[in-house]
Amino acid sequence: MPMTNNLDPAQRFTKTEFVVRKERIQSITKVLFAVMAISMIIPLLLIIGYLFYHALPSLSWEFLVEVPKKGMRDGGIWPAFVGTLYLVVISLAIAAPVGVFAAVYLNEYAKDNWFNRIIHLAVINLAGVPSIVHALFGLGAFVYAAEFGYSILSAALTLAIMTLPVIIASTREALASVPMPFREACWNVGASRWQTIRAVVVPNSISGILTGIILQVSRAAGETAPVMFTGAVFYKAVERGELFPYQLNEQCMALSMHLYTVATQVPNVKESIPYATAVVLLCSVLLVNAGAIALRVWLRNHKKW
Amino acid sequence: MNDMSESDRLPTLPKRSVVSMAGEKLLEFIIRLSGISAIVFVLAIFFFIFREAAPIFFSENFNLVKFLFNAEWYPTSVTNVRYGTLALTVGSISVTLLAMSIAVPFGLGSAVYISEFCSPRLKEALKIIIELLAAIPSVVWGFIGLTVMSRTIISLTGAPVGVNLLNGGLILALMSVPIIVSIAEDALKAVPDSYREAALALGATNWQVVYRVLLPSAKNGLLAAVLLGIGRSVGETMAVLMATGHAVQIPHGLLDSVRTLTANIAAELGEASASSDHYHVLFLTGVLLFILTFAVNLTADFVIRGIRRK
Numbered sequence: 001m002p003m004t005n006n007l008d009p010a011q012r013f014t015k016t017e018f019v020v021r022k023e024r025i026q027s028i029t030k031v032l033f034a035v036m037a038i039s040m041i042i043p044l045l046l047i048i049g050y051l052f053y054h055a056l057p058s059l060s061w062e063f064l065v066e067v068p069k070k071g072m073r074d075g076g077i078w079p080a081f082v083g084t085l086y087l088v089v090i091s092l093a094i095a096a097p098v099g100v101f102a103a104v105y106l107n108e109y110a111k112d113n114w115f116n117r118i119i120h121l122a123v124i125n126l127a128g129v130p131s132i133v134h135a136l137f138g139l140g141a142f143v144y145a146a147e148f149g150y151s152i153l154s155a156a157l158t159l160a161i162m163t164l165p166v167i168i169a170s171t172r173e174a175l176a177s178v179p180m181p182f183r184e185a186c187w188n189v190g191a192s193r194w195q196t197i198r199a200v201v202v203p204n205s206i207s208g209i210l211t212g213i214i215l216q217v218s219r220a221a222g223e224t225a226p227v228m229f230t231g232a233v234f235y236k237a238v239e240r241g242e243l244f245p246y247q248l249n250e251q252c253m254a255l256s257m258h259l260y261t262v263a264t265q266v267p268n269v270k271e272s273i274p275y276a277t278a279v280v281l282l283c284s285v286l287l288v289n290a291g292a293i294a295l296r297v298w299l300r301n302h303k304k305w
Numbered sequence: 306m307n308d309m310s311e312s313d314r315l316p317t318l319p320k321r322s323v324v325s326m327a328g329e330k331l332l333e334f335i336i337r338l339s340g341i342s343a344i345v346f347v348l349a350i351f352f353f354i355f356r357e358a359a360p361i362f363f364s365e366n367f368n369l370v371k372f373l374f375n376a377e378w379y380p381t382s383v384t385n386v387r388y389g390t391l392a393l394t395v396g397s398i399s400v401t402l403l404a405m406s407i408a409v410p411f412g413l414g415s416a417v418y419i420s421e422f423c424s425p426r427l428k429e430a431l432k433i434i435i436e437l438l439a440a441i442p443s444v445v446w447g448f449i450g451l452t453v454m455s456r457t458i459i460s461l462t463g464a465p466v467g468v469n470l471l472n473g474g475l476i477l478a479l480m481s482v483p484i485i486v487s488i489a490e491d492a493l494k495a496v497p498d499s500y501r502e503a504a505l506a507l508g509a510t511n512w513q514v515v516y517r518v519l520l521p522s523a524k525n526g527l528l529a530a531v532l533l534g535i536g537r538s539v540g541e542t543m544a545v546l547m548a549t550g551h552a553v554q555i556p557h558g559l560l561d562s563v564r565t566l567t568a569n570i571a572a573e574l575g576e577a578s579a580s581s582d583h584y585h586v587l588f589l590t591g592v593l594l595f596i597l598t599f600a601v602n603l604t605a606d607f608v609i610r611g612i613r614r615k
Contacts, residue, residue, distance in 0.1 A: 030418075051453075131542050145353060161346050225571055282442070
């Protein structure tokens with residue numbers, strides 16, 4: 001018998017047809033899904049590289065702190081950059097406290113009844129409202145009805161309402177990650193609900209809360225439509241490198257809208273200027289986000305429980 | 306009242322000052338107030354947009370049926386003003402459909418790869434990249450559409466203009482992939498590990514686990530991911546404004562320029578003088594969009610809630 005001649009079990013073992021087929025499908029699907037994952041990253045890296053390459057002639061410190069010249073065909077982006085800082089800081093100064101308090105209510109106070117389910121639905125729907133609808137709302141409510149006019153205040157309020165639901169959601173997630181026994185221990189020594197929240201729940205979730213808020217910095221900075229119709233203007237005369245050029249009731253320039261303007265509205269712009277504006281906006285947003293992600297990873301590795 | 310009598314019996318317990326108690330009550334009031342703010346804002350959005358839109362119903366140039374089902378949009382015509390949004394609606398739908406037909410397979414495929422196939426370290430890296438992708442502002446996407454994508458499309462297809470339905474669809478697909486991936490990945494993560502272990506113990510490969518176990522049990526979450534991707538595409542403004550071209554027409558091919566409901570508002574709101582018919586009609590389009598996305602989001606939430614109850 002030939003079979004007995006070969007005693008090496010590694011040689012003798014044969015896969016059934018079924019196993020061969022299943023392993024083949026397994027390896028095909030693995031490659032297919034890997035290609036899918038990669039194919040959404042590679043083109044993007046190429047695109048960002050392309051933007052950088054075309055932006056290079058204009059990218060410099062001067063470009064950032066200089067004001068636009070010759071009807072935006074030359075010079076820098078300083079007024080737009082500062083304007084965006086104004087909008088982001090003011091909108092988050094409004095949205096962050098309200099959002100954190102709302103999340104505290106939803107996670108720590110709210111019972112599971114129909115009313116709080118409606119709040120939950122409202123948060124979800126607020127998060128899904130298109131940005132242009134927020135713009136219409138800002139125009140109707142803040143610019144006209146509240147008579148703030150086209151101003152930084154109107155634009156910042158509009159952005160605040162836009163970022164609010166996401167802050168609520170991320171804060172809520174952070175609060176929910178604090179284990180229940182932490183609260184129970186605190187209640188058992190006689191602390192009230194608010195004392196527990198202040199002394200135990202918030203300190204233990206502050207990293208998650210902050211990460212959520214920082215991520216909204218980049219969202220507020222990148223939004224165009226909501227500020228375009230409520231407070232951002234095409235051009236505003238500002239001194240080079242001036243730190244506080246705007247008043248609350250004035251209009252301002254914004255980086256996102258400036259990009260839209262130089263890319264579509266102004267003819268004969270020096271080619272590298274819109275690219276450089278896009279790169280500055282993209283890099284600011286990605287840096288802020290990368291910072292938030294790094295903070296989260298660092299804190300996760302240093303978690304005490 | 307009960308607390309008071311107990312603390313009277315315990316003489317060593319320090320009492321909190323009246324100010325601190327009142328402060329706490331005030332803070333809890335503020336917390337409750339913030340809690341209902343979301344409802345207030347959703348109602349306020351609807352109220353204020355509708356308030357600006359309402360006067361159009363009393364204009365003799367306006368007809369609701371024509372508004373919804375007529376493709377002729379001539380808001381500034383002097384002799385014959387027509388407010389038909391059908392072409393814009395078709396524009397929105399076609400761009401969204403094209404975007405989803407690319408983003409859904411790629412998004413779900415990537416989610417499956419990240420969740421089930423790759424190593425923990427690669428998984429971490431991919432999730433961070435996806436989060437960064439989701440952060441790219443829509444105006445930057447629009448700029449990419451206007452420059453890189455447009456030139457690529459012209460050189461590959463020979464089309465006369467590069468800003469068209471195909472361009473907008475591709476840009477929207479790239480934009481909505483991250484949201485689909487992150488929600489789909491959450492849905493796959495929510496499937497208990499014991500399901501996977503049971504299948505693996507029977508000799509199933511990863512793919513068999515995905516196909517036979519995960520997809521059936523996570524299908525609601527995956528559907529919600531798709532719905533939220535649709536919601537984001539329909540509502541996207543700046544990117545489609547810059548990437549789809551500017552023709553109000555019902556597209557006949559991928560290389561036709563289109564205009565969407567959102568882009569139309571963004572393009573014309575600046576020119577429409579306040580309290581003109583044109584201005585009110587744009588707000589009415591906003592109401593339409595609000596209701597549309599409201600319905601999509603509500604459905605997505607009910608779908609997600611469906612899995613939780615199970």
